[in-house]
Amino acid sequence: MDNAEQGDNAIKEVEAQVKAFGDDILRLTNEVGKVIVGMETVVEGAIACLLADGHALLEGVPGLGKTMLVRTLAEALSLEFSRVQFTPDLMPADILGTNVIQEDETGARRFEFQKGPVFCHILLADEINRATPKTQSALLEAMQEKSVTIANHTYVLERPFLVLATQNPLEMEGTYPLPEAQLDRFLYKLNVQFPTRDQLHTIMDRTTQSEVPSVSPVLDRTRIMELRQLVRQVPVSKHVQDYLLRILEATHPEHGPAATRKYVRYGASPRGAQGMMLGAKIRALLDGRYAVSCDDVRQVAAPSLRHRIILNFEGEAEGVATDDIITEILSEISEQA
Amino acid sequence: MGQQDRLKRIIRRTAFRLKLQRVAERTATTGLLAVVTLMLGLYYLKTGVLGWSDMWVFGLIASSWIATGVVWGLTIHDAADALAARVDAACGLHNALSSALLFSAELPHAPDDQKPFMEAEIRRAANIMDQASARKAVPFQWPRDTVPLTVLLAVLVGFAAMRIPQSQARAVQPRIKRIVQPRIHIDEALIREYQEELQDLKEQAHKLKDEQLEKFLRKQQKLLDDLRRGKLSKRDFLKRYNQLMKQFGKRQEQLGRNIEKMNELLSKAGKSFEKTKLTRKLAQALEEKNMEQAAKEMQKLLHKLQTGKMTNAQKRQLRKALRKAAEVLQKHKLARQLDQALRRQEQRIKEQMQRMDKQISRAKQQARKATNPEQRKQMERRLNELKNRRRRMQQHQQRLAAQRRALQTLQRQMKQTAGQKTDPKLMAELQKLMRQMQRYQHQVARSNARSQAKMSLKDLRELLKRLRAQKPGRKGRINDFFNRARGRRGGRGGRSGRPGGGRQGGRRPGGLGPIQLQPGGTRPGGLQRGQGRNGSQGPGRPGGHKAGSRPGGDVNGRPTSLDGERHEHYVPGRQQKGPSADQVVRGAADKGFTSVNYRKLYVRYRKLQKQILQEENIPPGYRYYVRRYFKLIRPRK
Numbered sequence: 001m002d003n004a005e006q007g008d009n010a011i012k013e014v015e016a017q018v019k020a021f022g023d024d025i026l027r028l029t030n031e032v033g034k035v036i037v038g039m040e041t042v043v044e045g046a047i048a049c050l051l052a053d054g055h056a057l058l059e060g061v062p063g064l065g066k067t068m069l070v071r072t073l074a075e076a077l078s079l080e081f082s083r084v085q086f087t088p089d090l091m092p093a094d095i096l097g098t099n100v101i102q103e104d105e106t107g108a109r110r111f112e113f114q115k116g117p118v119f120c121h122i123l124l125a126d127e128i129n130r131a132t133p134k135t136q137s138a139l140l141e142a143m144q145e146k147s148v149t150i151a152n153h154t155y156v157l158e159r160p161f162l163v164l165a166t167q168n169p170l171e172m173e174g175t176y177p178l179p180e181a182q183l184d185r186f187l188y189k190l191n192v193q194f195p196t197r198d199q200l201h202t203i204m205d206r207t208t209q210s211e212v213p214s215v216s217p218v219l220d221r222t223r224i225m226e227l228r229q230l231v232r233q234v235p236v237s238k239h240v241q242d243y244l245l246r247i248l249e250a251t252h253p254e255h256g257p258a259a260t261r262k263y264v265r266y267g268a269s270p271r272g273a274q275g276m277m278l279g280a281k282i283r284a285l286l287d288g289r290y291a292v293s294c295d296d297v298r299q300v301a302a303p304s305l306r307h308r309i310i311l312n313f314e315g316e317a318e319g320v321a322t323d324d325i326i327t328e329i330l331s332e333i334s335e336q337a
Numbered sequence: 338m339g340q341q342d343r344l345k346r347i348i349r350r351t352a353f354r355l356k357l358q359r360v361a362e363r364t365a366t367t368g369l370l371a372v373v374t375l376m377l378g379l380y381y382l383k384t385g386v387l388g389w390s391d392m393w394v395f396g397l398i399a400s401s402w403i404a405t406g407v408v409w410g411l412t413i414h415d416a417a418d419a420l421a422a423r424v425d426a427a428c429g430l431h432n433a434l435s436s437a438l439l440f441s442a443e444l445p446h447a448p449d450d451q452k453p454f455m456e457a458e459i460r461r462a463a464n465i466m467d468q469a470s471a472r473k474a475v476p477f478q479w480p481r482d483t484v485p486l487t488v489l490l491a492v493l494v495g496f497a498a499m500r501i502p503q504s505q506a507r508a509v510q511p512r513i514k515r516i517v518q519p520r521i522h523i524d525e526a527l528i529r530e531y532q533e534e535l536q537d538l539k540e541q542a543h544k545l546k547d548e549q550l551e552k553f554l555r556k557q558q559k560l561l562d563d564l565r566r567g568k569l570s571k572r573d574f575l576k577r578y579n580q581l582m583k584q585f586g587k588r589q590e591q592l593g594r595n596i597e598k599m600n601e602l603l604s605k606a607g608k609s610f611e612k613t614k615l616t617r618k619l620a621q622a623l624e625e626k627n628m629e630q631a632a633k634e635m636q637k638l639l640h641k642l643q644t645g646k647m648t649n650a651q652k653r654q655l656r657k658a659l660r661k662a663a664e665v666l667q668k669h670k671l672a673r674q675l676d677q678a679l680r681r682q683e684q685r686i687k688e689q690m691q692r693m694d695k696q697i698s699r700a701k702q703q704a705r706k707a708t709n710p711e712q713r714k715q716m717e718r719r720l721n722e723l724k725n726r727r728r729r730m731q732q733h734q735q736r737l738a739a740q741r742r743a744l745q746t747l748q749r750q751m752k753q754t755a756g757q758k759t760d761p762k763l764m765a766e767l768q769k770l771m772r773q774m775q776r777y778q779h780q781v782a783r784s785n786a787r788s789q790a791k792m793s794l795k796d797l798r799e800l801l802k803r804l805r806a807q808k809p810g811r812k813g814r815i816n817d818f819f820n821r822a823r824g825r826r827g828g829r830g831g832r833s834g835r836p837g838g839g840r841q842g843g844r845r846p847g848g849l850g851p852i853q854l855q856p857g858g859t860r861p862g863g864l865q866r867g868q869g870r871n872g873s874q875g876p877g878r879p880g881g882h883k884a885g886s887r888p889g890g891d892v893n894g895r896p897t898s899l900d901g902e903r904h905e906h907y908v909p910g911r912q913q914k915g916p917s918a919d920q921v922v923r924g925a926a927d928k929g930f931t932s933v934n935y936r937k938l939y940v941r942y943r944k945l946q947k948q949i950l951q952e953e954n955i956p957p958g959y960r961y962y963v964r965r966y967f968k969l970i971r972p973r974k
Contacts, residue, residue: 010453011460018457235451235458237436239418290457291440293431294422335426336419 014290017230021285024227027218031076034213036069037206038199044286045190045303046073046164050122050224051231052278054187055143055163057128057178057307064192065203066166070124077224078217079121079160086131088174092138096148097155113150118142119157121221125165129175139163140182160224180266180310187275189307191323234281236292243335244280244297248273250329251309257332259325263315268308275304294335302326340463341441344421344434350471351420358475360410365480367406371399372489379496420474427474430465437462521571521801523564528800530964532561534793541786545779549584549732550787556581557794564801571801578798585791588733591682595675595740596784599777600626602671602744607631609661613654615647628778635771642764652763659770660755666748679741686734693727743777789951796964799957803965936972943967 025047032043042058046069049056058066067083074081084095097116103109117123118139125139142148143163147156165186167178183189195203206213219227236244250256252267260267279300280292287296302323309322378395381387421435440447440455447455480486535558542550560577563569569577607623610616616638622630638655641647647655666672700723704716750773754766946967950960 007453007456011457014453014457233450233454235436235440235447235454237418237432237439239422239435239439240432287431289431289433290454290461291432291436293433293436294426295431335422 018285018288018290021227021230022288024219024223025286028076031215031218032069032072035072035206035215036065037202038195039065039069039192042069042190042192043073045188046070046162048279048282048300049164049187050077050160050162051227051282052187052275053160053228054275054278055165055185057183057186057189058164058166058192059169059189060166060192061170061194062168064194066164066192067124067126070122070164072215073164074122075215076217077122077219077221079221079224081122081124082117082120083124083126084117085126086128086135088130088132090131090135092135095135095139096142096150099151111151113153113155115155116148118148119155121158121160121162123161123163125163127167128165129167129177131176133176133179136176136178136182140185144185160221160228180308183307184269184271186307188279188303190303191306231278231281231285234284234290234292236277236281239335239337240280240292240294240297241277242337243294243333244273244276246333246337247297247301247329248276248305250333251305251325253312257328259320259328263311263318263320263325264309265312265315266310268305272305272308276300279304298330301330340459340466343466344438344462345417347424347434347466347469347471348417348420348438351424351474352415354471354475355415355420355423356411356413358478359413360407362480362482363410364403364406365482365486367402367409368486369482369489371402372486372493374399374402376489376493376496379493383496383499424469424471424474428468428470430462430468433458433462433465434469521564521567521569521574523567523801525565528561528564528797530968531793531797531800534789535561538786538790538793541782542790545783545786547783547786550783550790553581553584553787553790557790561797564797574798574801578794581794582791585787588729589787589791592733592736592740593784593788595679595682595737596781598671598675598678599740599744600628600781602666602669602675603628603631603747605669605671606662606665609665610658613651613658615641615651616655616658628774628781632771632774632778635767635774639764639767639771642760642767652760656755656757656763659751663748663751663755666744666751672744672748675744676741679737679744683734683737683741686730686737690727690730690734693723693730697723697727739780743773743780746773747777785951792950792957792960795957796960799961800964803961939970939972 028047029040029043036043046056046058048054050073058069060066071081071083084090093116095116095118097114097119099111100114101109102112128136128139142157143161146159146161147154149155167175248268248270250260250267251264251272253261253264256264256267276297277292280296283296283299284290284292305326306322309325311320311322315325374395378387378392382389382392418435418438421438422432424430425432425434437459440459444452444455444459535554539551539554539558542554556577560569560574560581564574604624604626607620610620610623616634619631619634619638622628622634638647642652697720700716700720704713704720707713707716747770750766750770754763754770757763757766946963949955950963955963
């Protein structure tokens with residue numbers, strides 16, 4: 001085979017991979033959609049976090065199906081799933097695991113590590129802001145390092161490891177809001193919206209009848225790891241990357257538009273740019289394209305940046321939403337430098 | 338390659354359209370300026386200020402504006418990837434063209450795992466290139482300034498078509514309109530002091546029979562009355578101020594300087610009287626340039642002579658002193674200089690008067706020749722004005738001559754008195770000398786009164802200047818000061834001084850602490866500058882010339898740094914009887930000033946202040962602060 005033919009074959013292979021990527025994700029979303037009504041953005045965000053090797057923070061009032069979504073996702077992916085309900089008396093050992101004394105048949109006693117719920121593929125940290133900062137940070141360490149260290153012994157978590165944490169924006173009494181440094185570790189923050197009337201009709205029909213929809217696995221762990229690899233191969237042209245970075249810079253009061261200067265205390269960190277870039281790559285692949293476009297960046301800007309922008313007193317006093325600031329930034333920043 | 342050529346063609350077309358659009362945009366903007374320039378030229382042409390021959394300048398400027406717009410638009414270049422991105426955005430191509438363009442350049446150096454993706458993207462871009470359109474990327478749009486440009490052009494055409502009657506062409510020439518000046522509103526309390534001073538000066542002028550000064554003071558009074566009634570604007574005030582100052586202008590200053598020199602000479606001559614006890618007081622008065630006192634001392638000498646209380650030895654000493662003084666008045670270097678200066682001044686004024694005479698005779702002829710009654714009236718007015726000026730010159734010449742005569746007469750009289758051997762003749766000549774001295778004292782007093790009147794007017798101007806410069810907050814601070822003085826509310830610590838400046842005597846006037854008058858001194862020690870609260874020194878150099886305007890950081894004041902080079906002098910007090918006082922004013926500074934003791938003390942200080950202001954040559958800016966300070970510390974009822 002000559003070079004041209006080789007190149008042609010490589011292109012065809014890439015085209016096939018991208019097509020397969022799109023098909024797989026479509027199958028996954030369709031499967032999740034059997035149980036979860038609506039919430040397309042949230043589902044897509046959660047899948048993006050899975051493929052980008054990140055974690056997602058879901059914010060929404062109780063009863064919107066957050067737990068159901070995560071459980072369904074785990075079932076559709078045939079991955080191990082754990083759920084931890086965070087409470088103020090929850091201890092780090094309750095999540096990570098602990099060494100317990102075990103007696104064997106001979107009567108000898110020894111310490112044996114009992115794995116906690118964190119040793120899974122998908123972990124639902126329900127109402128994460130109800131636990132104490134000590135417990136929160138234990139989990140957040142595991143999220144970042146993908147490993148757990150107990151009694152000088154490090155246990156590596158199996159990949160993929162996805163944490164989907166939820167928090168309730170209304171009941172703030174007796175909660176420990178996540179500090180900015182910990183919020184930064186979530187790739188996306190997804191807002192779970194109240195369903196529309198039509199969606200509510202469908203929810204009623206599905207949940208109040210005798211037949212409960214079941215989910216069958218569509219992707220396995222190996223395939224997910226392949227998809228992750230594919231995501232990172234997507235190239236980004238310089239001007240798109242520059243556009244992305246200008247958006248990031250604009251979240252800082254020193255460089256941003258009027259709204260940023262007025263309401264923002266600190267802008268997003270470089271992790272925000274990483275989140276945007278990976279999200280944009282996934283979006284490009286889902287759209288069947290081979291390179292990232294500015295549209296992709298715009299679409300993932302809000303979930304990647306909304307929890308990384310810290311408002312100042314004025315912004316908080318006036319009840320300014322970070323989403324509004326991001327919208328303002330996107331309208332101000334031009335694609336051309 | 339064919340795909341790349343297509344892509345390049347699209348980009349070139351986009352670049353061309355974009356450039357064209359930019360040129361139109363910039364030209365429209367600069368076109369506005371061009372039209373305004375043409376309108377200006379047309380305005381000057383229509384109003385007859387400029388002619389057709391001058392219009393090329395405006396044409397050139399207008400063309401330059403347009404050329405600037407074109408060049409401005411042409412000089413902006415866009416990168417190829419930016420243009421491709423523009424096409425992508427306009428045609429919804431998801432950055433396919435721009436990414437393909439960049440990837441084709443980066444491909445040889447790209448990581449192996451990304452190369453197939455890049456090639457795939459380039460192929461995708463080629464497939465969708467048909468959707469790309471330069472027209473969509475840069476659609477035609479009217480420049481933003483089209484509407485104002487059209488309106489201005491219409492106005493220009495309308496203005497060009499408008500006919501202005503030639504007779505009225507000059508009437509619409511640009512003129513500077515008189516700006517309406519706001520009236521000066523002045524507080525009665527602020528000018529009360531000037532009113533009192535004016536009254537004193539009026540009495541003095543009446544006593545001296547100086548009509549010119551009386552007239553000047555009447556006009557000054559009128560100015561003051563108009564100010565009180567709020568009739569004057571800043572412009573009006575300055576106009577009248579200048580008119581008044583002209584009357585006592587350079588010539589009056591010249592006379593004043595001559596008097597000063599004459600006083601200086603007399604003071605030198607007065608040293609001859611120092612040697613004997615009999616004439617020591619006369620010497621002191623002459624040294625202090627107090628001619629009134631000198632005349633009085635001479636009268637005392639005459640009285641002693643008349644009553645036979647003067648011994649023969651004393652008479653001899655007196656004759657000797659008079660002879661020496663006469664010699665000084667005649668032969669001293671300063672005397673010669675003064676005499677020459679006076680003669681020069683007289684000569685100059687004579688020449689001026691001769692020139693004036695010629696002008697007057699010319700004006701008379703012109704007035705006679707004038708046929709038009711209005712013109713004749715005008716000429717007569719001019720003639721009167723010239724005559725008045727000549728009269729003033731003549732008066733000045735007379736005064737100069739009087740000054741020269743006064744000095745000569747004094748010298749002659751002293752010499753003549755010294756030469757008398759018998760008592761009656763000595764008495765008669767001494768009496769003449771005394772009268773001569775009184776006449777000279779009269780001249781000095783008149784000159785002083787005129788200077789005072791002029792200075793008073795300058796002070797008034799300074800006050801108005803300061804009033805205008807005052808910020809709204811100043812009034813509040815002054816009120817606060819008064820309130821504290823009345824003990825109505827607690828003070829704002831250290832409000833009256835600027836930190837580090839030490840300009841108004843450290844942080845606070847020394848009057849807040851116990852004030853002590855130094856024995857044997859003529860000035861009260863409590864007013865020493867640089868004195869901070871409780872006698873502590875201010876941080877900056879003492880004796881500044883401006884008042885503080887903001888609170889100091891360290892209320893108690895830091896001690897004066899003594900690191901610099903300095904010379905210490907011990908000045909012992911004089912052990913003799915003299916006007917001395919030692920008094921402690923007890924006042925609770927936090928609650929308010931004292932009433933009775935303080936009032937008495939203030940009266941004494943006030944006299945000193947007036948005396949210093951009259952005698953010393955202090956600039957108006959400083960005088961203002963001295964006056965203001967004394968006004969502020971004035972005791973309240």
